[in-house]
Amino acid sequence: MTATDMTVKSTTGTHDVVAAPRSHPGRWIAAAALVVLCAGWVLSLWSNQNIDHATIADFLFDGRILQGVLLTVGLTACSMLLATALAVALAVMRLSANPVLRVMPWAYTWFFRGTPLLVQIVFWGYLGLLYEKIGLGIPFTSVHFFSANTNTIVTPFVAGLLALGMNEAAYASEIVRAGLLSVDHGQVEAAHSLGMSPAYTLRRIIVPQAMRVIIPPMGNETISMLKNTALLQLIAVPELYTRASWISAQNLSQVELLIVASAWYLVLTSVLSVPQYYLERRYGRGAGHGLPATPWQQARKSADRIRTRVAQVARTNPMNTRTETDS
Numbered sequence: 001m002t003a004t005d006m007t008v009k010s011t012t013g014t015h016d017v018v019a020a021p022r023s024h025p026g027r028w029i030a031a032a033a034l035v036v037l038c039a040g041w042v043l044s045l046w047s048n049q050n051i052d053h054a055t056i057a058d059f060l061f062d063g064r065i066l067q068g069v070l071l072t073v074g075l076t077a078c079s080m081l082l083a084t085a086l087a088v089a090l091a092v093m094r095l096s097a098n099p100v101l102r103v104m105p106w107a108y109t110w111f112f113r114g115t116p117l118l119v120q121i122v123f124w125g126y127l128g129l130l131y132e133k134i135g136l137g138i139p140f141t142s143v144h145f146f147s148a149n150t151n152t153i154v155t156p157f158v159a160g161l162l163a164l165g166m167n168e169a170a171y172a173s174e175i176v177r178a179g180l181l182s183v184d185h186g187q188v189e190a191a192h193s194l195g196m197s198p199a200y201t202l203r204r205i206i207v208p209q210a211m212r213v214i215i216p217p218m219g220n221e222t223i224s225m226l227k228n229t230a231l232l233q234l235i236a237v238p239e240l241y242t243r244a245s246w247i248s249a250q251n252l253s254q255v256e257l258l259i260v261a262s263a264w265y266l267v268l269t270s271v272l273s274v275p276q277y278y279l280e281r282r283y284g285r286g287a288g289h290g291l292p293a294t295p296w297q298q299a300r301k302s303a304d305r306i307r308t309r310v311a312q313v314a315r316t317n318p319m320n321t322r323t324e325t326d327s
Contacts, residue, residue, distance in 0.1 A: 055256040059247060060263065068243035069264055075160060075239060076226045082165030083225075084218075087172035092202070094177055105173060112170035118231060120167055124159035125235030160232040160239075168225055175217045179210035211283040219276030223269050230261075240264055 045051070059065055090105035112120070128150040135147035154162075183206045191201040230241035238246075241261050248257035 050255070051259070052253060052256055055251070055253045056259055059244075059257060059260050062247075064243050064247060065240065065260060065264070068238060068240035069268070071238060072226065072229050072240040073268065075157075075164065075229050075232070075237070076222065078161055079164040079168060079225055079229075080222055082161065083168035083172050083221075086166065086169035087176045090169060090173035091176035091180060094173065095180060109170045109173060112167050117163070117167050117228060118234070121160065121163040121231055121234055124154065124163045125156065127154050127159065156232070156235045156237045159235055160229070160237045164225060164228060164232075168221060172218065172221060175214055175221070176210075179212075179214035180206055182213045183209045208283070211279075215276065215279050215283055219272070219279070222276075223272055226268055226272065227265060 046053075090108060093101040094105045096102055131150050133147050134150050134153050135144050137144035137146075187205055187209075188201060191205045192198075196205070229237075229239045232239055233242040233245060236242065244257040244261040248254045
């Protein structure tokens, strides 16, 4: 048997050459160090003698806390609906050819982004000090159709809704405007050449493509809105953090109630992250790059890689090589 025959036989027996992935020990060491630090921090909190775990368990699903959770979710949803409606209107006005329509949303954004949210909440909460009554009528005339006490109309819930929604609209309008500007103007001209009206072009051509840019930051703004509801404690809106503060003022378990509120905020933000993830995938289709794998797809790929690696190790096992040589 010549050397060439032995080479061919060896190549046929081992099939293709399998390239082993490069090892990165530094990454694994850094990951292990982070896991140890996080585990130590969590363990130190859990074993802290100054924390009463029984109190946390008692109030985690307390009726008052659950009512605060529901009100927090309702406030977040209503505020984001108000903010989104205002943001779309402001963004469209900002892109208008009319100079007055361009200046008004700019002034709105300048004012609400330039003043702290805390100040705006207090302002809306104490609106009754400026206006004793709110009415509806014809401006600059004595004709009035409706009039009522300000504190009756602008309740703490309504004040918080207006403060959060109008403040968020200033930030969301810039997000919407950036999304609208990201669409190629040639598509707008093509739609107009086909006889589409500006409103129809905006609704069917521009907005669906702009959503790919709008969804990620708007998802972050929604999560920020959820956490900003805690500031409504100043005007006595009984949301999650306010109720936790009221309970802690009675039983003096401030840290335990803070942990309860934090746990619920983490749960709510995690739930909000799920629709954001799938909305990003939906509106990211056809954007010129592949969609990121879902967690289920990533798990399947990891399992396939493990199976492939095990099969490679089994093929390169010295016992298998010795058996093939003997035969």
